[in-house]
Amino acid sequence: xxxxxxxxxxxxxxxxxxxxxxxxxxxxxxxxxxxxxxxxxxxxxxxxxxxxxxxxxxxxxxxxxxxxxxxxxxxxxxxxxxxxxxxxxxxxxxxxxxxxxxxxxxxxxxxxxxxxxxxxxxxxxxxxxxxxxxxxxxxxxxxxxxxxxxxx
Numbered sequence: 560x561x562x563x564x565x566x567x568x569x570x571x572x573x574x575x576x577x578x579x580x581x582x583x584x585x586x587x588x589x590x591x592x593x594x595x596x597x598x599x600x601x602x603x604x605x606x607x608x609x610x611x612x613x614x615x616x617x618x619x620x621x622x623x624x625x626x627x628x629x630x631x632x633x634x635x636x637x638x639x640x641x642x643x644x645x646x647x648x649x650x651x652x653x654x655x656x657x658x659x660x661x662x663x664x665x666x667x668x669x670x671x672x673x674x675x676x677x678x679x680x681x682x683x684x685x686x687x688x689x690x691x692x693x694x695x696x697x698x699x700x701x702x703x704x705x706x707x708x709x710x711x
Contacts, residue, residue: 560613574599588633595634607650
């Protein structure tokens, strides 16, 4: 993942340089934030659920540092300034919802079969069977994150 993240960070750095140039030419702060979200943040979040699980801690810290620098520069201002992990969780949930509710979604075949019980248990965010034979590659998959996050 290091090479992929290096490529992403290089593209984001070019975008931030362009934003600094636009700021120097008098673009309003609100417009700079919109441009940041539609360019740098879009580059960062593109296919996020597919590769986030394979990133190591130093790469995650590097991405977090980029968002912090963007926040200090005024390009990325939210009320709560979500972390990269929170953005990943949002992307996972959005992708899972689209897979779950679209019967023609290409990734729907990756979901485990549905499970029904005749008794009442605590509610879960899904009704899929959970397999406990999991290898390290499965733990990096976004489906693992979505299905198993409330189980352990």
